[in-house]
Every structure is written in structure tokens, then in C-alpha cells.
Amino acid sequence: MTKINRQKIYKHMSYTIKELSETLNISEKTALRWIDNGLKIIPGGKNPILISGSDLKEFLINKDSKKKLKLKRSEYYCLSCKGPRRAKQGSIKKLKNKKNGLCHVCGSKISRIFKPYQKDYKIPPSPA
Ligand SMILES: [Zn+2]
Numbered sequence: 001m002t003k004i005n006r007q008k009i010y011k012h013m014s015y016t017i018k019e020l021s022e023t024l025n026i027s028e029k030t031a032l033r034w035i036d037n038g039l040k041i042i043p044g045g046k047n048p049i050l051i052s053g054s055d056l057k058e059f060l061i062n063k064d065s066k067k068k069l070k071l072k073r074s075e076y077y078c079l080s081c082k083g084p085r086r087a088k089q090g091s092i093k094k095l096k097n098k099k100n101g102l103c104h105v106c107g108s109k110i111s112r113i114f115k116p117y118q119k120d121y122k123i124p125p126s127p128a
Helices: 017-024 028-036 053-068
Strands: 014-016 050-052 075-078 083-086 098-102 109-113
Touching (some): 014 017, 014 053, 050 053, 075 109
Antiparallel strands (some): 014 050, 075 083, 098 109
16 A cells, blocks of 8 residues: 655645545545545535545544554453553453453453454374
8 A cells, every 4th residue: 555645735725536636646536435434524515525634634643543553462442541451350251253351441341353263273293
């Protein structure tokens, strides 16, 4: 994926989908998907759709920070704390492909879905 250069966006400007795709070198489809994903459009005329530079910057910053969030094996995403948290000791309940627990900071319910294992990997027997 191409890296998006936020510096190219001017806060005081507004952009149409076409301008947006040209400025950031993304497809118009991507720009429309961003709107679906919460990018604000300037209320009023729907044709053409206009997006303010400041909203766009904000959206891209949030988008990036979400991407950076990587949970460690023992971490869960807490919706109340809005961050990675460990579960309280003894609070974890294992389900089929999910673990539920309680946030060790605020006590809210946290859960994490695990992808099912691809295959049971068995160590080949070593030659005797
Ligand atoms: Zn929490």
C-alpha cells in the first residue's frame, strides 16, 4: 500500500473526491470507503461531495493510530480505556475462539478473538 502523505493536505482547503484521490494518490474508491469509515463530509450539497482538509487530516491521524495498535499476546483492547490492557488475574475465560476477561485498570469486560489455528503442527519424529 502506498503511504499517504498528510503534509499534502491543507487544513483550510476543501476537497472533492477527485481532488482527494489526485492529491493523495489514492483511488476514488478508497476515498469513498473512507467516508463509509467515518470521514466527515461538509454538510450541504452532496454533489460534489466536499471534504474539509482539517477533517481529512484528523481522519488520517486516527486511521494511522488505529493501525499502529498491536496487541501483545496477553493484551486485550479495552473499549472503556480505549487502549490495550491486560486482563485481571483469574478473570480470563476461554471460549472456543475467544477469550473474555476483565480489564485490570477499569474492570470493564474485554474480549479477544483468536484466529483458529491453521493446522495442528506436529514435530516430525526424529529418526531413531
Ligand atoms: Zn479498561
